Amino acid sequence: MTAGGGRTGVDHKQIGEVAERTRLSLRTIRYYEEVGLVVPSARSQGGFRLYAETDIARLQLVRRMKPLDFSLEEMRELLETIDALDDPATADAERGQVAERLEAFRLAVEERCASLRQQLSNAETFADELRALHPRGDVDPGGHP
Numbered sequence: 634m635t636a637g638g639g640r641t642g643v644d645h646k647q648i649g650e651v652a653e654r655t656r657l658s659l660r661t662i663r664y665y666e667e668v669g670l671v672v673p674s675a676r677s678q679g680g681f682r683l684y685a686e687t688d689i690a691r692l693q694l695v696r697r698m699k700p701l702d703f704s705l706e707e708m709r710e711l712l713e714t715i716d717a718l719d720d721p722a723t724a725d726a727e728r729g730q731v732a733e734r735l736e737a738f739r740l741a742v743e744e745r746c747a748s749l750r751q752q753l754s755n756a757e758t759f760a761d762e763l764r765a766l767h768p769r770g771d772v773d774p775g776g777h778p
Contacts, residue, residue, distance in 0.1 A: 643674070643675075643685050644685070644686070645674070645675050645683035645684060645685055646683070646684050646685075646689065647677075647681055647682070647683065647684075648662055648663075648673075648681070648682045648684070651684045651688075651689055651692065654689060655689060655692045655693050655696055656696065657692060657696055662682075662692065663682075665692065665695060666682070668705060669709070670695060670705060670708060670709055670712070671688060671691045671692050671695060671712075672688075673688055674687070674688050691712060694711070694712070694715075695708050695712075698711070700749075701741075701742060701745040701746070701749070702745065703741075707738075710734070711735075711738050714731055714734045714735050714738065715735070717731045718731055718732070718735065
């Protein structure tokens with residue numbers, strides 16, 4: 634359901650639709666607001682949270698960071714880094730440092746993805762070994778050969 638509110642011309646979504654789009658629970662979205670990670674950009678007259686597309690994009694970024702074991706503080710730092718790069722008021726001298734922080738995150742993501750790929754490979758090898766020990770069809774459903 635789309636709701637109006639906040640800045641003119643900005644389409645806002647209520648938390649239920651945001652949860653569906655981001656595949657995050659309502660509880661998780663509220664928690665991220667509580668800790669200041671992603672705060673909705675508006676509230677309805679009745680006090681309901683209203684999220685703009687930029688808020689939804691931030692939630693999706695956080696959701697992608699979670700399986701890579703980034704801490705809330707690291708998530709916050711990345712969001713701040715992206716904000717600084719997007720802000721035309723960020724001084725040129727600071728932009729170099731901000732770009733370095735972004736590159737450090739990129740490298741960390743690459744390392745964590747490589748680690749997850751290795752874990753998945755190990756798990757698939759293990760599953761293959763178990764299948765080889767007992768191929769399907771050798772035992773009837775009653776457990777008799």
